[in-house]
Amino acid sequence: MAGSLPNILKRFAARSLSKPQLGGSLYNYGLRFSTMAPNDPDTHDDFKPTNKLENSSTSLKDVVEQDVKDNPIMIYMKGVPEFPQCGFSSLAVKVLQQYDVPFSARNILEDAELKSAVKGFSNWPTFPQIFIKGEFVGGSDIILNMHQNGELKDLLKDVTSKK
Ligand SMILES: N[C@@H](CCC(=O)N[C@@H](CS)C(=O)NCC(=O)O)C(=O)O
Numbered sequence: 001m002a003g004s005l006p007n008i009l010k011r012f013a014a015r016s017l018s019k020p021q022l023g024g025s026l027y028n029y030g031l032r033f034s035t036m037a038p039n040d041p042d043t044h045d046d047f048k049p050t051n052k053l054e055n056s057s058t059s060l061k062d063v064v065e066q067d068v069k070d071n072p073i074m075i076y077m078k079g080v081p082e083f084p085q086c087g088f089s090s091l092a093v094k095v096l097q098q099y100d101v102p103f104s105a106r107n108i109l110e111d112a113e114l115k116s117a118v119k120g121f122s123n124w125p126t127f128p129q130i131f132i133k134g135e136f137v138g139g140s141d142i143i144l145n146m147h148q149n150g151e152l153k154d155l156l157k158d159v160t161s162k163k
């Protein structure tokens with residue numbers, strides 16, 4: 001355990017030189033704010049991208065575990081909700097936006113190691129990946145299907161709007 005710490009720190013230090021953020025930014029979206037620009041200086045503090053991971057020695061698997069625990073709806077996607085970079089991710093975001101619920105997102109295209117950590121965590125090979133109330137739900141086809149058959153509405157019943 002103690003022996004592996006320097007390697008983790010080395011990896012993180014290297015990354016902070018080449019990239020300002022670790023594990024990709026975490027974006028939080030409330031439905032009413034879903035069209036905001038993530039780096040808009042006028043955006044309310046509550047909705048600015050957060051990065052609790054900077055200067056931490058947390059492994060990326062821990063990051064994913066924490067994300068999924070802290071955020072009732074967590075999506076790992078290609079691109080960001082305002083600008084998905086793949087049709088599958090775009091579809092998943094559109095489905096989630098049908099509900100008045102806050103969701104959080106990370107762009108796996110920002111970080112290849114995060115991408116691989118997410119795949120390892122869920123044991124699922126593709127993106128997007130959606131977690132609801134701590135459980136892995138699936139990708140865009142599954143979330144669309146759950147939307148169409150009413151399962152998603154039931155599942156999100158107790159996930160309340162932020163504001
Ligand atoms: N059935 C899946 C299909 C998603 C999919 O095929 N994603 C591909 C292309 S974006 C993917 O993530 N491939 C693995 C990768 O890019 O690492 C869904 O609806 O979410």
Ligand code: FES
Nearest residue numbers: 078085086087088
């Ligand atoms: S990036 Fe090509 S299908 Fe998703």
